[in-house]
Amino acid sequence: VWKDAMRGVHTELPDITRSIVGHVQTSLARAPYNLDDFGAYQAAALSVRDNLIVNWNSTQLAFSRKAPKRAYYLSLEFLMGRTLSNAMLNLGVQPTYGEALTNLGFSLEDVIVQERDAALGNGGLGRLAACYLDSSSTQELPVWGYGLRYKYGIFKQLINNEDGSQLEAPDPWLEYQNPWELPRLDVVYDVRFYGTAQRYTDGSGRAVWSGGQEVLAAAYDVMIPGYGTKNTNNLRLWESKPKRGFDLQSFNAGDYERAVETSTSAAAITSVLYPNDHTSFGKELRLKQQYFWTAASLADMMRRFKNLEKPISEFAEYNAIQLNDTHPTLAIVELMRILVDEEEVAWDAAWEIVTNTFFFTNHTVLPEALEKWSVPLVEHLLPRHMQIIYDIVGPLNMLFLQSVEKKYPGDTKKLARMSLVEEGFPKQIRMANLAVIGSRKVNGVAELHSELVKSQIFPDFVDFYGPSKFGNVTNGITPRRWLDQCNPGLSDLITNTLKLPKDVWLKDLFKLEGLIQHVDNPLFQRRWAAVKRQNKERLALFVERLLGVKVDTDAMFDIQIKRLHEYKRQTLNILGVIHRYLALKKMTPAERKKVQKKVVFFAGKAAPGYYIAKLTIRLIVNVARIINKDPDTNAYLSLFFLPDYSVSLAEVLIPASDISQHISTAGTEASGTSNMKFCLNGGLLVGTVDGANIEIAEEVGEDNVFFFGHLTPDVEGLRYQHVYHPIPVEEKSPALALVLDTVSSGAFGDESVYEPLLNTVRHGDFYILTDDFDSYIRALEMVDEAYADRTEWVKKSIRTTAKMGKFSSDRCIQDYAQEYWNVESIKVD
Ligand code: 26Y
Numbered sequence: 100v101w102k103d104a105m106r107g108v109h110t111e112l113p114d115i116t117r118s119i120v121g122h123v124q125t126s127l128a129r130a131p132y133n134l135d136d137f138g139a140y141q142a143a144a145l146s147v148r149d150n151l152i153v154n155w156n157s158t159q160l161a162f163s164r165k166a167p168k169r170a171y172y173l174s175l176e177f178l179m180g181r182t183l184s185n186a187m188l189n190l191g192v193q194p195t196y197g198e199a200l201t202n203l204g205f206s207l208e209d210v211i212v213q214e215r216d217a218a219l220g221n222g223g224l225g226r227l228a229a230c231y232l233d234s235s236s237t238q239e240l241p242v243w244g245y246g247l248r249y250k251y252g253i254f255k256q257l258i259n260n261e262d263g264s265q266l267e268a269p270d271p272w273l274e275y276q277n278p279w280e281l282p283r284l285d286v287v288y289d290v291r292f293y294g295t296a297q298r299y300t301d302g303s304g305r306a307v308w309s310g311g312q313e314v315l316a317a318a319y320d321v322m323i324p325g326y327g328t329k330n331t332n333n334l335r336l337w338e339s340k341p342k343r344g345f346d347l348q349s350f351n352a353g354d355y356e357r358a359v360e361t362s363t364s365a366a367a368i369t370s371v372l373y374p375n376d377h378t379s380f381g382k383e384l385r386l387k388q389q390y391f392w393t394a395a396s397l398a399d400m401m402r403r404f405k406n407l408e409k410p411i412s413e414f415a416e417y418n419a420i421q422l423n424d425t426h427p428t429l430a431i432v433e434l435m436r437i438l439v440d441e442e443e444v445a446w447d448a449a450w451e452i453v454t455n456t457f458f459f460t461n462h463t464v465l466p467e468a469l470e471k472w473s474v475p476l477v478e479h480l481l482p483r484h485m486q487i488i489y490d491i492v493g494p495l496n497m498l499f500l501q502s503v504e505k506k507y508p509g510d511t512k513k514l515a516r517m518s519l520v521e522e523g524f525p526k527q528i529r530m531a532n533l534a535v536i537g538s539r540k541v542n543g544v545a546e547l548h549s550e551l552v553k554s555q556i557f558p559d560f561v562d563f564y565g566p567s568k569f570g571n572v573t574n575g576i577t578p579r580r581w582l583d584q585c586n587p588g589l590s591d592l593i594t595n596t597l598k599l600p601k602d603v604w605l606k607d608l609f610k611l612e613g614l615i616q617h618v619d620n621p622l623f624q625r626r627w628a629a630v631k632r633q634n635k636e637r638l639a640l641f642v643e644r645l646l647g648v649k650v651d652t653d654a655m656f657d658i659q660i661k662r663l664h665e666y667k668r669q670t671l672n673i674l675g676v677i678h679r680y681l682a683l684k685k686m687t688p689a690e691r692k693k694v695q696k697k698v699v700f701f702a703g704k705a706a707p708g709y710y711i712a713k714l715t716i717r718l719i720v721n722v723a724r725i726i727n728k729d730p731d732t733n734a735y736l737s738l739f740f741l742p743d744y745s746v747s748l749a750e751v752l753i754p755a756s757d758i759s760q761h762i763s764t765a766g767t768e769a770s771g772t773s774n775m776k777f778c779l780n781g782g783l784l785v786g787t788v789d790g791a792n793i794e795i796a797e798e799v800g801e802d803n804v805f806f807f808g809h810l811t812p813d814v815e816g817l818r819y820q821h822v823y824h825p826i827p828v829e830e831k832s833p834a835l836a837l838v839l840d841t842v843s844s845g846a847f848g849d850e851s852v853y854e855p856l857l858n859t860v861r862h863g864d865f866y867i868l869t870d871d872f873d874s875y876i877r878a879l880e881m882v883d884e885a886y887a888d889r890t891e892w893v894k895k896s897i898r899t900t901a902k903m904g905k906f907s908s909d910r911c912i913q914d915y916a917q918e919y920w921n922v923e924s925i926k927v928d
Pocket of ligand 1: 221468470770
């Protein structure tokens with residue numbers, strides 16, 4: 100009876116319509132006749148969710164039965180964006196849902212945009228985690244994500260009307276019910292903070308940790324459907340809750356405030372995502388988040404492992420844990436604690452298990468992003484973990500510092516560099532060193548970056564362990580969201596041209612190479628150009644609705660969208676725009692007519708405390724205000740800063756680009772992933788020889804990218820020169836000097852405001868703008884020239900898309916699965 104009555108996935112129109120209407124009437128308790136777009140979204144989401152739940156259940160059941168080795172992706176950030184359209188796409192039901200909604204009087208497009216982004220991340224690292232989840236399910240691999248269910252995601256960015264500066268507002272994304280999560284009221288764990296740790300005196304290294312504060316971790320599950328498969332993995336997000344509603348003793352003593360204090364402090368742990376990337380501030384609440392999340396996740400993995408009834412010594416044969424940067428490094432210590440204190444595993448055997456379980460990915464070489472935690476803080480918050488950290492490097496660990504000492508006797512400097520604890524006031528724990536020591540393998544995220552990880556960050560460890568512990572997995576992106584979903588026009592054209600079903604090439608992106616043989620076909624070229632044109636019009640419409648300004652879609656669209664950071668050099672871009680503006684101003688009307696028309700778009704958030712990055716936004720906004728109004732030039736050059744950059748905004752911008760900018764100082768951008776997204780959508784790239792730009796150029800060919808600037812090995816010498824033998828900007832680049840002086844003269848508002856920003860270029864110039872400016876301008880001129888031959892340009896665009904196979908996140912996930920985790924696919928029937 101059960102079997103017959105069990106529901107499968109809804110794929111037929113009448114079933115889908117019934118299911119949507121059913122949710123309107125029951126789940127939403129609303130009358131169908133006065134339903135608005137948001138209600139239609141909620142009902143459609145609940146209906147799609149039913150399908151996900153069925154698949155999710157089958158997947159978890161199959162995995163439990165087969166008991167395979169599992170991999171876990173620990174990330175403090177998952178930048179998911181919207182789910183409805185992606186879920187429909189992966190389930191293959193988008194057209195039918197579209198039809199059902201049309202029949203009910205709604206448009207699918209209007210319904211989709213009702214959804215709020217799940218923006219539980221800052222930028223690249225968080226979006227990469229989201230792409231990897233999509234690929235894990237699509238590749239039918241048993242991978243779960245673990246993260247935090249922040250009440251507030253990344254802040255909403257507003258632009259101050261008066262002065263053009265960034266303002267931050269909270270993002271209460273859970274305000275209305277979130278249909279994509281399932282609260283698991285039965286999955287809860289206690290997590291302890293503070294208290295005391297008492298060692299046993301038997302030399303075993305064991306201890307008892309007691310007292311302090313206990314909070315509850317409650318699980319929320321987010322279903323992650325694979326594309327064209329039933330496999331649906333899980334993303335488990337933890338919410339913190341007070342263990343007891345309030346402290347009865349204080350309550351009885353008449354201290355109501357104190358009684359509720361513990362409950363607010365527990366809830367605070369998962370209340371907000373820290374909005375800074377690349378600069379660590381050592382805040383206690385952030386450390387609390389990290390421990391809360393790693394402790395709950397490990398307890399959960401341990402419970403699942405125990406269900407297998409295998410000896411604890413086999414833990415690493417059943418579990419691989421990927422650390423997304425150093426943020427989850429405490430997991431290494433926590434697993435030691437569980438094994439030694441709770442499972443009574445001998446210290447050395449426990450360390451063996453730990454170092455076979457963890458894998459560590461580094462995402463940046465910037466020193467300010469390398470996390471360090473003060474020893475007194477860790478001692479106070481996690482007294483037992485501090486003991487374990489000392490034991491890892493101390494007397495109990497025969498494997499590490501003692502062996503370093505043995506290998507390099509007397510080399511105290513080396514010993515100091517490799518130590519987990521950095522001397523100073525206070526002493527600090529180097530999380531990156533801990534992550535390296537505690538992991539089986541370490542990797543960077545692009546070829547160049549992985550080399551820099553070895554040569555710049557961990558040379559002593561490479562020396563000690565040998566180079567085979569250090570690898571590379573070049574980042575990738577999911578072509579489902581970043582082509583099929585955001586650019587349906589191009590996806591259809593590709594499907595028709597390749598004469599392959601869409602689900603074939605979307606799962607094997609190297610198939611795009613089949614486009615090359617059509618590159619000279621004029622009809623195909625026209626269609627390709629027409630799709631780009633439509634996408635530009637879609638963006639223009641979006642901008643018109645948002646800012647009330649018309650955008651000329653005949654112009655070249657030039658886009659730079661990413662977090663604001665000095666190393667990413669948005670400043671170079673805006674100074675380049677001013678240079679172009681000044682050149683236009685000098686021309687006669689007749690001369691201007693010959694210039695390539697261009698619209699420049701920026702978007703991106705600055706960390707709220709990052710003064711220079713915020714000044715850059717202010718400069719962009721104010722330059723836009725001046726030049727967009729200038730009747731001499733505004734037909735040839737206009738500029739937009741689109742507020743509140745998000746995954747959803749990226750989905751509108753990326754398909755519309757003719758050219759995009761990835762112009763970091765050489766050696767600073769670990770990989771970049773939006774560069775891949777633009778190229779996949781047929782936008783060409785202006786960039787430095789940095790990160791994954793290099794591998795993109797290797798794939799698409801040097802004549803299809805516009806490279807400029809100094810190379811990584813030059814940078815150190817140039818910086819040295821800036822400090823010890825500075826050459827005035829006027830001498831190095833008169834063009835740049837003129838631009839800087841124009842800003843200083845007050846052409847874009849109050850002359851004094853931008854001085855601190857301009858001074859970063861004039862003095863010290865750490866990110867070598869003065870050295871790269873002229874070559875940057877030349878690269879942009881070459882872009883203009885190339886764009887003038889539109890047929891040739893379209894061919895470049897086609898060739899670029901055709902060669903992006905390598906950058907599918909499916910390839911990355913297979914790489915991790917085979918070379919790192921040793922997990923295998925299991926197809927769910
Ligand atoms: C320690 C804390 C302040 C912190 C928080 C977030 C430090 C770093 C981050 C985020 C780093 C990040 O997003 N890195 C980016 O990772 C991408 C995925 O690998 C890369 O493509 C990109 O180059 C890199 O900047």
